Amino acid sequence: xxxxxxxxxxxxxxxxxxxxxxxxxxxxxxxxxxxxxxxxxxxxxxxxxxxxxxxxxxxxxxxxxxxxxxxxxxxxxxxxxxxxxxxxxxxxxxxxxxxxxxxxxxxxxxxxx
Amino acid sequence: xxxxxxxxxxxxxxxxxxxxxxxxxxxxxxxxxxxxxxxxxxxxxxxxxxxxxxxxxxxxxxxxxxxxxxxxxxxxxxxxxxxxxxxxxxxxxxxxxxxxxxxxxxxxxxxx
Numbered sequence: 001x002x003x004x005x006x007x008x009x010x011x012x013x014x015x016x017x018x019x020x021x022x023x024x025x026x027x028x029x030x031x032x033x034x035x036x037x038x039x040x041x042x043x044x045x046x047x048x049x050x051x052x053x054x055x056x057x058x059x060x061x062x063x064x065x066x067x068x069x070x071x072x073x074x075x076x077x078x079x080x081x082x083x084x085x086x087x088x089x090x091x092x093x094x095x096x097x098x099x100x101x102x103x104x105x106x107x108x109x110x111x112x113x
Numbered sequence: 114x115x116x117x118x119x120x121x122x123x124x125x126x127x128x129x130x131x132x133x134x135x136x137x138x139x140x141x142x143x144x145x146x147x148x149x150x151x152x153x154x155x156x157x158x159x160x161x162x163x164x165x166x167x168x169x170x171x172x173x174x175x176x177x178x179x180x181x182x183x184x185x186x187x188x189x190x191x192x193x194x195x196x197x198x199x200x201x202x203x204x205x206x207x208x209x210x211x212x213x214x215x216x217x218x219x220x221x222x223x224x225x
Contacts, residue, residue: 009153032211034213036214036216041219042218042219043203043205043216043217043218043219044156044203044205044214044216045215045216046213046214049213090155090156094210094211099161099163099169099210100146100158100161100169100171100210101158101214103148103155103156104155105153105154105155106155106156
């Protein structure tokens with residue numbers, strides 16, 4: 001089975017502070033992992049993805065995520081939050097013979113000036 | 114402009130009415146998907162199609178049907194709308210199943 005858990009439906013950070021959004025997955029085989037971002041009244045768009053190779057993945061807008069197999073995690077980070085980062089972030093997984101991606105329930109990021 | 118479009122943008126529908134949400138992509142992607150997004154529940158897959166001519170059921174298929182007559186179009190039909198189908202509906206596509214999904218702007222549906 002495959003599943004993904006995002007810890008914290010809402011996260012607030014001050015502008016300039018570190019952003020850390022948590023994602024843990026469950027998969028019996030090496031997964032493909034994704035982070036998507038959704039700005040208000042828009043569809044989702046890809047931030048970054050891990051398929052194989054280097055476990056530290058860099059994405060758009062200064063975000064990065066590290067695949068940690070031992071911890072079954074794929075947390076999203078950004079060293080310094082910007083007001084424009086306020087959005088909802090979704091972690092997603094697809095693994096093995098699955099034909100469908102499983103999305104997490106999302107984490108809404110608030111950036112406080 | 115390459116991408117994925119959805120129509121209508123929003124709709125108010127009387128319960129019991131039939132409604133088709135349209136989705137078109139011009140990226141020649143093989144796979145297409147329909148999701149509904151509800152507060153606190155994230156994205157839930159309704160139906161999917163891995164290639165033209167084939168469709169499959171997702172997590173919440175009841176009350177919905179799809180068809181995939183060609184590569185570009187993937188309409189979603191509500192045969193007899195109910196208030197619990199009030200939601201925001203997103204269509205998405207990907208080149209292949211395990212690849213990045215590209216999302217449309219969504220259709221906001223209110224069933225009264």
